[in-house]
Amino acid sequence: MAAPFPIREHRLTRRVQFYETDAAGIVHFSWYPRYMEEAEHAMWRAAGLSIHEAGGEHGWPRVAITFDYVAPLRFEDVFDVTIRVAELGTRSLRYACDMTRGDTRIATGSMTIVCVTHGDDGQVRSAPLPPAITSRFAVAESQS
Amino acid sequence: MAAPFPIREHRLTRRVQFYETDAAGIVHFSWYPRYMEEAEHAMWRAAGLSIHEAGGEHGWPRVAITFDYVAPLRFEDVFDVTIRVAELGTRSLRYACDMTRGDTRIATGSMTIVCVTHGDDGQVRSAPLPPAITSRFAVAESQS
Amino acid sequence: MAAPFPIREHRLTRRVQFYETDAAGIVHFSWYPRYMEEAEHAMWRAAGLSIHEAGGEHGWPRVAITFDYVAPLRFEDVFDVTIRVAELGTRSLRYACDMTRGDTRIATGSMTIVCVTHGDDGQVRSAPLPPAITSRFAVAESQS
Amino acid sequence: MAAPFPIREHRLTRRVQFYETDAAGIVHFSWYPRYMEEAEHAMWRAAGLSIHEAGGEHGWPRVAITFDYVAPLRFEDVFDVTIRVAELGTRSLRYACDMTRGDTRIATGSMTIVCVTHGDDGQVRSAPLPPAITSRFAVAESQS
Numbered sequence: 394m395a396a397p398f399p400i401r402e403h404r405l406t407r408r409v410q411f412y413e414t415d416a417a418g419i420v421h422f423s424w425y426p427r428y429m430e431e432a433e434h435a436m437w438r439a440a441g442l443s444i445h446e447a448g449g450e451h452g453w454p455r456v457a458i459t460f461d462y463v464a465p466l467r468f469e470d471v472f473d474v475t476i477r478v479a480e481l482g483t484r485s486l487r488y489a490c491d492m493t494r495g496d497t498r499i500a501t502g503s504m505t506i507v508c509v510t511h512g513d514d515g516q517v518r519s520a521p522l523p524p525a526i527t528s529r530f531a532v533a534e535s536q537s
Numbered sequence: 538m539a540a541p542f543p544i545r546e547h548r549l550t551r552r553v554q555f556y557e558t559d560a561a562g563i564v565h566f567s568w569y570p571r572y573m574e575e576a577e578h579a580m581w582r583a584a585g586l587s588i589h590e591a592g593g594e595h596g597w598p599r600v601a602i603t604f605d606y607v608a609p610l611r612f613e614d615v616f617d618v619t620i621r622v623a624e625l626g627t628r629s630l631r632y633a634c635d636m637t638r639g640d641t642r643i644a645t646g647s648m649t650i651v652c653v654t655h656g657d658d659g660q661v662r663s664a665p666l667p668p669a670i671t672s673r674f675a676v677a678e679s680q681s
Numbered sequence: 682m683a684a685p686f687p688i689r690e691h692r693l694t695r696r697v698q699f700y701e702t703d704a705a706g707i708v709h710f711s712w713y714p715r716y717m718e719e720a721e722h723a724m725w726r727a728a729g730l731s732i733h734e735a736g737g738e739h740g741w742p743r744v745a746i747t748f749d750y751v752a753p754l755r756f757e758d759v760f761d762v763t764i765r766v767a768e769l770g771t772r773s774l775r776y777a778c779d780m781t782r783g784d785t786r787i788a789t790g791s792m793t794i795v796c797v798t799h800g801d802d803g804q805v806r807s808a809p810l811p812p813a814i815t816s817r818f819a820v821a822e823s824q825s
Numbered sequence: 826m827a828a829p830f831p832i833r834e835h836r837l838t839r840r841v842q843f844y845e846t847d848a849a850g851i852v853h854f855s856w857y858p859r860y861m862e863e864a865e866h867a868m869w870r871a872a873g874l875s876i877h878e879a880g881g882e883h884g885w886p887r888v889a890i891t892f893d894y895v896a897p898l899r900f901e902d903v904f905d906v907t908i909r910v911a912e913l914g915t916r917s918l919r920y921a922c923d924m925t926r927g928d929t930r931i932a933t934g935s936m937t938i939v940c941v942t943h944g945d946d947g948q949v950r951s952a953p954l955p956p957a958i959t960s961r962f963a964v965a966e967s968q969s
Contacts, residue, residue: 555703555704555709556703556709556711558703558704559699559700559702559703559704560699560702560703560704560706560707560755560756562704563704565699565700567700611704612704
């Protein structure tokens with residue numbers, strides 16, 4: 394089956410684990426950025442890539458996130474995390490993210506990442522996004 | 538000693554734990570919202586309050602967060618998390634947060650929380666911020 | 682489809698997430714008990730049960746765990762967590778757990794849980810395991 | 826001030842954070858191994874050591890843990906984690922751990938670690954415990 398490059402968005406379906414809940418009986422808000430990252434890494438795998446290869450040349454630090462929380466998630470809820478490529482620049486990549494449980498909007502988020510290389514001197518340096526990677530992705534038409 | 542009410546900001550000093558690091562050798566970005574919340578809860582304790590009392594009437598869900606990541610944190614780094622009251626509305630409270638390691642800016646963030654009550658019918662309802670709580674806090678002069 | 686009760690064991694297949702790794706480049710050891718619990722809860726769902734029902738009468742605190750770590754897991758590894766019912770007493774239930782990645786043994790573990798009820802006075806009391814629950818499970822023949 | 830070598834035990838005092846609680850209203854059991862490790866790393870710092878030095882030669886994988894859970898911890902509880910050197914072998918080090926909140930026994934645990942080196946070929950190999958490290962520690966007299 395031909396890989397459907399470029400990838401514009403990816404949907405991850407996920408169940409809430411007990412250790413993700415807190416004493417208010419809902420998923421702790423710090424898990425939502427992790428859910429967004431899980432969807433991101435699944436999107437990279439769908440594009441034939443790994444965002445963190447052992448001995449790899451590049452790193453992808455996160456430089457900004459936002460989250461708006463609309464409705465809670467509870468233990469064993471099944472929900473969707475849809476991540477879209479929102480901007481694809483020469484030095485950064487921005488994602489938009491929707492979380493839903495059935496017809497219920499749970500949250501929206503965004504995340505900006507940049508590319509760095511690890512020099513022989515151990516220093517981390519900003520780098521342009523490698524074309525071999527950005528060519529696998531394209532900006533999603535709908536960002537709603 | 539008289540409590541220094543109202544509280545406008547609070548500084549938490551914190552050491553990076555090993556389980557907070559990831560395979561890139563730095564603190565995973567999902568910990569920063571937790572650090573911000575730790576500082577918030579310490580500020581509430583400094584104001585003589587607990588944000589989550591067993592059997593308490595009110596809950597304080599988080600409705601929005603933002604984070605900008607400037608420099609990484611590594612295992613055993615000691616750093617400061619300074620949280621300030623940025624807006625104190627009738628139905629929401631917004632914090633601004635700075636994270637620093639010595640003179641190095643690590644990150645800035647913000648978080649907005651609202652108040653809810655748990656009715657006898659088990660339903661969660663939005664509620665105005667209780668004056669007994671908001672009177673303990675005031676907006677910080679400097680938000681930089 | 683007839684449910685295959687009683688359930689004696691359950692296998693969960695799982696991928697390592699980035700936030701589960703640490704600065705040594707491997708999954709932090711504190712995640713293995715969480716993986717074991719994920720498999721346990723999946724086994725309960727396979728038995729038509731939820732281990733934590735909203736407003737439910739019973740709770741299932743963990744009273745003992747053990748883990749032996751044999752080989753590491755790394756980012757994006759796919760692995761299996763097989764949990765078995767090892768002992769089914771009147772007041773406690775003990776699981777045995779194997780973790781493998783292909784033919785490689787990753788870890789073995791065990792966990793003992795008990796049953797409690799929440800009285801009207803808010804007190805937590807030890808309780809016998811409810812037959813409606815224990816009848817869904819049986820001790821696995823092989824514990825290796 | 827002379828360092829009180831060898832170190833036999835270390836006590837860490839710690840407050841429960843909100844994100845450590847779960848929907849049962851208590852600290853999730855997977856946090857106890859992390860608390861034990863926090864105390865271990867604090868004991869190494871008290872011995873003038875870091876268990877994970879950037880570019881360091883040695884690694885200290887965990888090969889076994891046990892935990893017995895006696896009483897729960899709740900949000901904002903302050904508790905003590907006392908870790909002791911229980912066995913100091915040529916190739917492994919075993920700790921015993923007690924957790925208490927005031928006079929209440931919360932949990933007991935144990936953890937065994939070994940030493941590895943990272944060869945130039947990238948292979949991880951078992952290694953004897955370095956005398957420069959083991960000379961800083963001694964077996965605690967009381968293991969109760």
